[in-house]
Amino acid sequence: MGDVLAVDALPRQVAPMGEIVNLRGVRRQRDRQAQALAAADNRSRHGRTRAEKARDETEAARQRAILDGARIEPNAPPPDSEPSGA
Structure with a gap:
């Protein structure tokens, strides 16, 4: 039995x-991450960034202004004619 080491000897x-x-x-930290x-x-x-917006x-x-400037009114006289009534 001399070959066996005692547990206390280790x-x-x-x-x-x-x-x-x-x-x-x-768990909360993991969820926040x-x-x-x-x-x-x-x-x-x-x-989008504020600058992009x-x-x-x-x-x-600008696009609305261009579109409104090119609008043709349905009952309006052509712009080059004189008003009738004068």
């Missing part, structure tokens, strides 16, 4: 204690 390796973690907090990733993805897919609005206003 050197003990003490593992460092792990940090105590509240699992609910970890997932939501932040989804929000970033949605912003890149659907979002302003540029599009001014372009739309």
Whole structure:
């Protein structure tokens, strides 16, 4: 029985204690990170910057002005004729 080592004869390796973690907090943090990733993805897919929105609005206003300037009224006399009644 001399060949068998006793358990007490082996050197003990003490593992460092792990940090105590509240699992609910970890779960919430993981969910917040997932939501932040989804929000970033949605912003890149659907979002426009303020400058892009302003540029599009001014372009739309310019297009409306051009269209209104070229409008032909159905009952209006041609612009080069003189008014009748004078």
